[in-house]
Amino acid sequence: MTEIIVIGAGPAGVAAAVTAAEAGARVTLIDENSLPGGQYFKQAALPAPASLPPTLAENFRQGQALLAGLSHKNITFRGNTLVWNVTPDRTVSLYGPAGPETLAAAQLIIAAGAYERVMPFPGWTLPGVMTVGGAQLLLKGQRLLAGQRILLAGTGPLLQVAGVQLLEAGAEIVAIAELQPLGSIIARSPRFLGHRDKVKLALNNARRLKRAGVPVKFGYAIVRATGENEVSGAVIARVDAAGHPRPGPESALAVDTVCLNFGFAPDTRLTQLAGCKHHFAERFGGWAAITDDNMETSQPGIFAVGEVRGIGGVEAALPEGRLAGQVAARKSGYRTDESAGPTRRAARRARALVGQLNTVFAVKPGLMTLAQDDTLICRCEEISAGQLRAAIREGITTLNNLKPWTRAGMGRCQGRICGPILAHLLAAETGLEAQSAGQFTVRPPVKPVPLSTLLPQNNNDEVAHDK
Amino acid sequence: MTATRLGHPRPEPSFTIMVNGRPVEAWPGESIAAVLLAAGRRVFRQTAGHAPRGFFCGMGICFDCLITLNGVPNVRSCVTPAAPDCVVEAPE
Ligand SMILES: Cc1cc2nc3c(=O)[nH]c(=O)nc-3n(C[C@H](O)[C@H](O)[C@H](O)COP(=O)(O)OP(=O)(O)OC[C@H]3O[C@@H](n4cnc5c(N)ncnc54)[C@H](O)[C@@H]3O)c2cc1C
Ligand code: FES
Numbered sequence: 001m002t003e004i005i006v007i008g009a010g011p012a013g014v015a016a017a018v019t020a021a022e023a024g025a026r027v028t029l030i031d032e033n034s035l036p037g038g039q040y041f042k043q044a045a046l047p048a049p050a051s052l053p054p055t056l057a058e059n060f061r062q063g064q065a066l067l068a069g070l071s072h073k074n075i076t077f078r079g080n081t082l083v084w085n086v087t088p089d090r091t092v093s094l095y096g097p098a099g100p101e102t103l104a105a106a107q108l109i110i111a112a113g114a115y116e117r118v119m120p121f122p123g124w125t126l127p128g129v130m131t132v133g134g135a136q137l138l139l140k141g142q143r144l145l146a147g148q149r150i151l152l153a154g155t156g157p158l159l160q161v162a163g164v165q166l167l168e169a170g171a172e173i174v175a176i177a178e179l180q181p182l183g184s185i186i187a188r189s190p191r192f193l194g195h196r197d198k199v200k201l202a203l204n205n206a207r208r209l210k211r212a213g214v215p216v217k218f219g220y221a222i223v224r225a226t227g228e229n230e231v232s233g234a235v236i237a238r239v240d241a242a243g244h245p246r247p248g249p250e251s252a253l254a255v256d257t258v259c260l261n262f263g264f265a266p267d268t269r270l271t272q273l274a275g276c277k278h279h280f281a282e283r284f285g286g287w288a289a290i291t292d293d294n295m296e297t298s299q300p301g302i303f304a305v306g307e308v309r310g311i312g313g314v315e316a317a318l319p320e321g322r323l324a325g326q327v328a329a330r331k332s333g334y335r336t337d338e339s340a341g342p343t344r345r346a347a348r349r350a351r352a353l354v355g356q357l358n359t360v361f362a363v364k365p366g367l368m369t370l371a372q373d374d375t376l377i378c379r380c381e382e383i384s385a386g387q388l389r390a391a392i393r394e395g396i397t398t399l400n401n402l403k404p405w406t407r408a409g410m411g412r413c414q415g416r417i418c419g420p421i422l423a424h425l426l427a428a429e430t431g432l433e434a435q436s437a438g439q440f441t442v443r444p445p446v447k448p449v450p451l452s453t454l455l456p457q458n459n460n461d462e463v464a465h466d467k
Numbered sequence: 468m469t470a471t472r473l474g475h476p477r478p479e480p481s482f483t484i485m486v487n488g489r490p491v492e493a494w495p496g497e498s499i500a501a502v503l504l505a506a507g508r509r510v511f512r513q514t515a516g517h518a519p520r521g522f523f524c525g526m527g528i529c530f531d532c533l534i535t536l537n538g539v540p541n542v543r544s545c546v547t548p549a550a551p552d553c554v555v556e557a558p559e
Contacts, residue, residue: 045496049474127521134525
């Protein structure tokens with residue numbers, strides 16, 4: 001039995017592991033990536049060049065400071081290791097460099113992070129159209145600039161943050177298409193009172209983009225991407241308060257890269273498998289694991305921290321990780337001196353802000369009309385909006401029913417990309433709330449693993465579950 | 468579109484991987500996706516419906532960036548490091 005297992009070596013998981021280890025507990029920290037850091041502190045296996053663009057250099061420095069804690073003798077880091085199943089009794093199934101393995105944990109901390117939300121439009125599957133995070137991961141993890149003439153489209157402050165990073169790296173930002181009209185952001189700005197530091201950062205980004213001559217178009221959406229084998233153009237248009245494109249002129253832009261982000265969705269696959277309870281709210285970015293003040297889920301001995309509890313950003317992830325690390329160490333019989341009060345307050349404060357951002361920069365239902373009947377929604381199985389609309393007209397109202405009927409969500413990504421979109425499509429077609437679409441039921445493995453891992457006597461064919 | 472390596476030329480020695488029988492330059496620590504993008508290749512595969520696909524999420528969840536590596540199909544190039552013995556098949 002391992003004292004404490006932490007799944008996910010992003011800011012939340014690393015903070016949990018270091019805190020528990022410093023209290024004296026033995027911790028196994030597992031991540032599918034070869035290096036710790038997670039998404040925000042993505043590390044490169046390449047040596048850092050003598051000069052990095054300033055914001056990347058700062059991110060790198062902060063990440064290094066956090067990750068230095070992992071050298072503690074009580075921490076075993078296992079990279080390149082996928083956790084493909086978790087059970088309510090805290091049995092963890094791994095697939096790593098040495099093959100399959102099963103571990104049992106006295107305390108289990110799930111810090112699996114989030115993934116990006118995107119919305120579909122004609123041309124969104126063309127190579128060169130990618131997520132904002134994907135372009136950031138190329139910068140941080142590969143020291144690679146994805147394109148030269150870039151359109152950023154979607155909603156939320158990340159568009160401008162990434163715009164500055166890409167600009168510093170040498171790209172031309174052709175435009176930023178922000179879904180929310182400026183007026184509605186300003187009208188709701190009192191929600192950000194008390195977070196002056198963050199507002200200052202945002203205004204600073206806006207000023208830098210302005211100085212560089214980047215047009216930031218509020219109340220706009222990308223309606224089309226064009227190109228033969230890769231993207232060479234994009235069309236943006238004004239949208240109304242509900243997200244429907246307005247009749248009137250469109251702007252055609254010559255671009256070689258389009259980066260999309262419509263917020264994030266918590267990755268609850270592991271907490272679902274562990275039988276933890278979840279709840280839905282726009283401020284969480286969708287379905288999120290429920291915990292108490294100690295970060296413990298409805299399953300005793302299983303903790304959830306960071307994005308899994310709802311999108312809260314890096315500044316919620318760090319204190320929540322520390323809290324879970326403390327409590328798990330205490331439950332394992334170790335003393336911790338750190339008082340939980342200030343840590344808890346820091347986490348709440350960060351969540352309060354990001355929760356507001358998630359509602360101010362929410363996806364709008366009218367965007368679903370951008371997907372024409374021949375636009376793909378499920379990229380893996382190549383299922384179009386028209387096929388899905390026809391199925392919904394037959395009376396389907398939930399994700400779990402849509403899947404066997406249409407195959408949407410059955411492919412390799414297991415609904416990670418199309419799941420949130422399908423929920424919007426169901427809502428748009430049925431008039432029901434997005435949450436009534438439910439979540440896809442999760443079955444192991446959470447990502448394809450060699451079949452031999454599941455059925456020892458079989459060959460090495462890959463299996464995507466649920467086929 | 469060719470992606471740009473920051474801080475180039477990189478100080479450490481490069482190596483080559485084979486892409487459709489032709490050598491492509493790579494640096495230690497780069498993913499196969501990064502090597503393909505830096506070589507100006509954006510189409511990584513064709514779908515069953517004959518549509519081109521490439522790099523999309525960059526974090527191993529979308530499975531759009533699949534390539535055939537050393538004869539093994541459906542390898543995610545964005546999370547797979549390039550190594551000197553890599554033989555990659557991707558459509559022309
Ligand atoms: C692509 C991307 C870019 C982002 N960029 C920014 C940004 O610029 N600024 C910002 O404030 N926020 C950004 N975010 C938001 C980000 O989620 C948080 O800021 C922060 O990284 C959350 O920390 P975390 O520890 O909760 O999750 P993460 O940092 O996402 O870490 C989760 C870790 O768990 C691992 N994991 C998940 N499932 C498994 C499994 N089954 N087996 C093994 N390992 C697993 C993952 O590999 C990952 O390393 C970004 C998010 C994404 C997805
Ligand atoms: S780009 Fe999404 S899995 Fe590689």
